[in-house]
Amino acid sequence: MYVPPAFREDRIEILHDAIRQAGLATLVSLGADGLVASHVPMLLDPAAGPNGTLYGHLAKANPHAAGGAPGTEALAIFQGPEAYITPSWYETKRQTGKVVPTWNYVAIHAHGPFEIFNDADRLLDLVTRLTRRHEGGRASPWAVTDAPEDFVRAQLKGIVGFALPIARLEGKWKMNQNRPAGDRLGVAEGLRGEGRAEVAALVPVDEG
Template sequence: MYVPPAFRDTELASLHGAIRAARLANLVTATAEGLLATPLPLFLEEAEGEQGVLYGHLARANPQWKQPALGEALAIFMGPDAYVSPGWYPTKAESGKVVPTWNYVTVHATGPIEFFEDPGRLLAVVSRLTEQHEAGRAMPWAVADAPESFVRAQLRGIVGLRLPIARLEGKRKLSQNRSEADREGVAAGLAASDDPADQAMGALIPR
């Protein structure tokens, strides 16, 4: 990923935070059949390894797990993003030398990938993912709420994945390359939007 110095994020806590906040990742592997990609939820086990380990699962019918990866796998996590109008820059009125851009937060996690079929490990993964995404609900659903025989049958339809993170690349493109006045204009423009995604990005603009 191309990351200019002004946008580079190297803080492990920040990178892990972006991973945890992302609701969906894209898992990409290069294979002899070409590039394969699957959108799927992953969870981060921070206590494993130096940079953490990612866990998730694929449908057994998905060919991605059957095709050996050529080199490392890549998990792409996207955070908030928003279009930035040049009309929000005070610089527009001063010189007119402005263009549109896009602000966003993203983390790329790279490492060797392994797939597993052990029912016990699969149950642990789906339980952890469920707990993560049900947390905060008034009546959270749990895997144990379903009949045990049904859960066992469902587990036969998936394959687990484990990706020890060997390298993390983070990019936080938040108008850091603009003047303070321009950043204020971007923050105000995004805050005034009716789109919650725009508002989330506006709150991240450094001032």
């Protein structure tokens, strides 16, 4: 990923938090027939390895499920808040007119070896933890144990699990850090006006 210095984020706690908030990732690896991409919810264990380890599961019919030979390199891409940025919000537009549109976004790339596992008990533990992660904040959370045990075991036979120990972690927070203060303030105000407060909050501004 191309990351100019102004947009680089390398604090691991910030990167891990963004991964948790995103939840869903695009998993990419090179298979026998070329690049393979899958969209997969992933669970992060921050304590497993120096950069953490990602876990998820795939349908056995997914080409990725056959491409997890030991040492296979993979990339998990997480997307954070993003928005189109119109030059109309820039103070510089009114001063010189020398502006163009852009896009603000957060992206995290996690690189590492892709490891497949099929153990039923390990798969059950994984889907249980994933479910707790996404159901825990609900008023009436669903649990894996709400479904009949034989049904769950049958479902597990149709999937494989994977682990992706993160060997390299990159973060890009492209939020107009390269623009003058007046432009950044205009962007933040414009985004809030369009209901994009989650993106506006990431634009660095000094409102005095």
